[in-house]
Amino acid sequence: MFSLHEKEDTIVALATPQGVGAIAVIRLSGKDAIKICNQVFKGKDLEKQDSHTIHFGTIRDGERIIDEVLVSLFVAPRSFTKENAVEISTHGSSYIVNQVIKLLVRNGARPAKPGEFTQRAFLNGQFDLAQAEAVADLIHADSETSHQAALNQMRGGFSGEISKLRAELIHFASMIELELDFTEEDVEFASRDDLRILVEKLLRVVEQLISSFDLGNVIKNGVPTVIAGKPNAGKSTLLNALLNEEKAIVSEIAGTTRDFIEDEINIGGVIFRFIDTAGLRETTDVIESIGVSRTHEKMKTASLILYLFDLTDTNMEEINQDVEKLENLGVPFVKVANKTDKANGQFINDLNRKYPDTVFISAGQKENLDALKNRVLELVNLDKFRTGNTIVTNIRHYDSLVKTRQSLLDVLTGLDNEITNDFLAMDIRRSLHYLGEITGEITTDDLLDNIFSKFCIGK
Template structure:
């Protein structure tokens, strides 16, 4: 959180990634942003220009020309931060960028802190806290689904749900608070039956939002997917085939993969974090046994397991035993039969009869991989997301919703026990507090500092 004095400063930062590029954008925000830029800009008088206009000219340090630039003006309150703002588009040389930023600092600006532009936008009422957090999610979105989720939240989809819940509860809270002023009159402004109906309705909505977090976490962070099976089942070959590159070492020698190799694959707009693990087997090799132990730990924490086995080197007894172990593990898994090009037809037919949901592939020949990808995607339930339902993707929001649920349940317990209004009012106020934490109606300096410190500088 920044001090009141710091909020009055004009801040400057590079808004585009560090490094050499065709152009770089330097951003300023604050009441003196246009004035400071005007001091080093040779062209039109920026202080007499209209908002949302772009001007060509040069940036100069005295008589020395640093660069030819385009300057975009945003006059308060018509800017991202609702302050005067300037964006200077320079050539992408790191030398030019550093020279321009140092010149702006000499003329009255100061370097922005991480997330300070977005924090000013929040503090100036441009959007609420949940929408501000969505800005960071949008920047880091690396798939269609994560982009769509962040965009929906930034546009106020999630905030609208929370505001509606909070608004309905505030009405009853005010009525109960009013009753406290008339305790001697024995007047009822808020019907207990109506309050119960409302709280039960709110609980249903809160439960839906809480349950959506599993999907939201998948959308935002990807699906941890472990490829598990015996040594030489073709796990590394499958990973390479899915990635379309030689990421993992492939060898006929059993136990080549001693640790795990991880990479991301985008399937149908969802990021899957595939993990190629050491083969599952009994071994006396100390290093390999550590890898096997880590594989078992990875399997417990995975969201999906691809159980891969070699059709030419596995019998039905072994497959049934492995499947039984996976079922006891409780993690969703797919049965993937590899090396179909070398398989015995009789065994394939037996496997189809006993396990009709088996997916048959040849990782080495890259055959039927699209079928495998379709089945992988089918295990991620995106139906809620595709129908436009609000999805919770932020752990902070999830935590506040869980606390809201607990407080609302306390209200119901209070109604059952026929507690007095002052106790009911306390539990309702707690529910409102936790809902308000999500959107920023209720904040602390530590909370804001923690959230915005995770943003990149320049945003």
Template structure:
């Protein structure tokens, strides 16, 4: 989805609120003629004589036919989201009214906006950089406190400000080295190699920190994939139901009831956990159940967290130690959860507290000590870095760009160490600037913009 110059000069229109019947609907226009076109169909004050950021009551009419009583909000360029003239028309939420208003404006010369076109115009008009523009979509789709904070921080420039100042200094060095190339036959140095090395090392530290933050950022944005694993009939489905506070999973005394995966999301202290109830881990002759066990083992390898659940009334310490050893070899953080405290063997409990003091003792059926389990999950996610306000990378495109930036910065340092010629140093610097520029939008292509903004909703 790319836009020609003529299309960029169009006045665009779209429904900005969700489709369907509601109390109100908001229709948004942006473009040089947004106020002019609205004035042609609005009966109330003369909008061309009103100040920016004002709201006006009147009616929208198609010639003599009244379509609806409305409120019209004016945002005069450049004091608007797109930096163009913007009008927002609040109508009653009838889909018939919305369609009639849209058809009227299309007849007057407006064009239906494409997905993300309002935000793309804001980017193209310098309202914010590309990373901030992408954060608009993340903010719209944020479904937890942590994802909301991450998107808001990025939208307000948190990500961009981390790299912008250092990038500008790197541009300065690039220009100085390019200047040296013009004096190739003379022994001149406009850019101190020592200062360049220090700057690249500083930039590398920032980039490395942002790269490392992606694991946390991915969790914040997409949720923590958490596998509930253990023997059949250990109470995995009961625990899932207790955490969800609904009967999502089938609970039965028959071992092996769960043959596949049951997934659902739970918001714990502003973090989304994607719990996966799996088939029980055991040797089985049942072909279908064996497939489920095999899939469980694959899920455990790719999980961010594992809840290892065992039955205090039907498990011995040898078996627990064997399972814990297997989990440690996986390298995935896990929580040892001793279930069915009401059926516990006191001797086993005493041994567990001695050998595995980090075990949590719960009763999923009676919903006992589940708060301690929730607290442990939050602890393992480790949001401390995020809570301190540090920038967290949540976008895979940014992560890929940072990886490429890091590699090119390392090439600069290696070139300086090997005392390569200026043209090679300049080439590595330009490559680093290119990847950083792709993240923030100083360097773009129509294909890149089309890929990003086509994922937005129509009215944003």
């Protein structure tokens, strides 16, 4: 975390991606941001202009013109960081960008650290820590659902839930603490029955938030989906058909895929990370056997398995055995029957009666792939997300909620055992501490450094 002295600095960084583009935006923030920019800007006197105005002019190093620019002014506290801020739109040449940044540094700015703009916004009270983290999630959102989850958190949806929980608990904590000052008078300011009702209510909410993390993790990071089956079942063909490109090698020779091939597909606003694996079979080929072993490992850690089998080369007994193994694995799976264009109609009917949830496709002919996509989307179960429920997507928040749950359970245990107020107050304070870690009421320099160091430099 930057020092108090560094907090007074004016910082500068490129806010748009590195590389050549039509325009680039250079951002300054700090007490002297407008003053420093004004020293190198030829046009209107920026220090006399209103906030949220844009001005055309040139950036000059002495008499040398570096570029024609547009300068956007944000006067404190009406800016992202709540400090004076300037955004300079230049042409996208990396040479121009470097020249302008070096000129601004020579005139009193310093290069920003990763995430320092957002960190200043948090420290200046623009938003809480959970909202600050959502800024990074929003930047990296690559699907409709991850974008919506990040936007909801940035707007304070998750923080609002946590703040309500914490506020209710703080009231009881203060009453318990007050009782400690009147131990000799045997006065009860906080009803133990009311405290139990509150803690049980808080536990229900915390449990819901904790249980939402599985869905939140899927929304944020995608669904790891393994395509598994015997060699030549059509796994690589299916991957290529889903991707609509020749990503995997397709061959009549069994065992062509020796390792796994992975790519992402957006289905219904959700990212699925499809993994084409080595065929499941006994083999004496050393390299292929390593691939088969890796397939088993991938299946254990997957969120979803597409069990693909060839209708022309698989009997009911083999399917029954494979289904039993997959059920014992405990990972959700979809039975996908491939090569319907070549299969025996009676076998398809028998299979459909035995396993009515089977999806029948022809990967080679790209037939019925929409039905498969709909089926995998059903298994993600986005109903909770689409009804507007708060979803936990951050592992740090999840960890703090798990610790909060344990502390609240300790409060209930204490009430059951009629422990003294000082110990009861300790358990309540611990619950408040973990809830406060989420939104930033409770922070350490190491925690802030760890969070903001993962941001890009211009954010």
